[in-house]
Amino acid sequence: MSSIRDRVKQIVPSQVTNRVKDSLVDYGVRTSGQRPLPDFLIIGTKRGGTTSLWNYLIQHPLVPRLFPAWNTKASHYFEQNWHRGEAWYRSHFPTSRQRATLQRRHGGPVRVGEAAPLYMFHPLAAQRVAALMPTVRLIVLLRDPVERAYSHWKERWTHGVEPLDFADALAAEEERTAGERERLIVEPEAFSEPYDWYTYRARGRYLEHLEPWLDRFDRERILFLPSEDLYRDTRGTYRRTVDFLGLPAHDLPAFKVYNDRRSAPLDPRVRAELTEYYRPHNEALRQRLGLALDWPERAP
Numbered sequence: 001m002s003s004i005r006d007r008v009k010q011i012v013p014s015q016v017t018n019r020v021k022d023s024l025v026d027y028g029v030r031t032s033g034q035r036p037l038p039d040f041l042i043i044g045t046k047r048g049g050t051t052s053l054w055n056y057l058i059q060h061p062l063v064p065r066l067f068p069a070w071n072t073k074a075s076h077y078f079e080q081n082w083h084r085g086e087a088w089y090r091s092h093f094p095t096s097r098q099r100a101t102l103q104r105r106h107g108g109p110v111r112v113g114e115a116a117p118l119y120m121f122h123p124l125a126a127q128r129v130a131a132l133m134p135t136v137r138l139i140v141l142l143r144d145p146v147e148r149a150y151s152h153w154k155e156r157w158t159h160g161v162e163p164l165d166f167a168d169a170l171a172a173e174e175e176r177t178a179g180e181r182e183r184l185i186v187e188p189e190a191f192s193e194p195y196d197w198y199t200y201r202a203r204g205r206y207l208e209h210l211e212p213w214l215d216r217f218d219r220e221r222i223l224f225l226p227s228e229d230l231y232r233d234t235r236g237t238y239r240r241t242v243d244f245l246g247l248p249a250h251d252l253p254a255f256k257v258y259n260d261r262r263s264a265p266l267d268p269r270v271r272a273e274l275t276e277y278y279r280p281h282n283e284a285l286r287q288r289l290g291l292a293l294d295w296p297e298r299a300p
Helices: 001-030 050-057 088-090 096-106 125-132 145-156 167-178 178-184 192-196 206-216 227-232 234-244 267-288
Strands: 042-043 113-115 136-144 222-226
Touching: 042 050, 042 167, 050 113, 050 136, 050 234, 096 125, 125 178, 125 206, 136 227, 136 234, 145 167, 167 192, 167 267, 178 192, 178 222, 206 267, 227 234
Parallel strands: 042 113, 042 136, 136 222
Antiparallel strands: none
8 A cells, every 4th residue: 555655656746747837838828929039049059158158148137047947048949849830939938028027127128048059050940030030139159160079979978879989970970960951951840860969070060050040140140159268258258248139237256167078088080180171161161250260279
């Protein structure tokens, strides 16, 4: 008898939690007409500091969190949840009334956003965002693509979805992801785990993934931040972002690093191969953006 009671105690809280979550999601959708679309998006890059920057921004009193509270930084609407529709997307953001309350309380404009680093890389995200939110502000973190690729692999390895070592994973990337980008275009409601998980090398070819955004958004609406600046001068980069969003200054007492992954140094041979591979891509990016992205020299 006691074992049955113990089992019930384990099951019932889970069922209650699920019902509460379902009711909150339903409430968000039902009130979606009262929930304005976001003011900004952090669109990339993966393993470039997006989680850290997001957590700094939501400590600003005029940058509210997503709704419901368990949503950390992204709805993943423009890449994974497109089929759910606009009402579902709006359900993640505060209501106009909540915005007005914050504005009265803190005496400044409210800025709502999300951080989804796959947006920059997804072949359809730019056109989807531009159609729905043509005046949204975009924040792009750009990390040394060699370091980014290695950090991406470390994340996948740690999560248990990458059985290969880094060199072998790079060698297998083209075969693993063959046709996935094209499939996402042909099947607009599809989602591809290989395209998200195993694109270590491809994601670092930044310019080809940024061109659709540059074609659709005025340059003054896009803030490009070298990730190394965020690591080296976190406070200054945070202030620059706050200013870009039109928010009043709000200093933070400390800047915790999120999602840091320590490991053995990258094999020098792999580093040399990737550095040479990215050289023309990096130079084209520098020329297009007019930014000094001398990653080896800027590394902390």
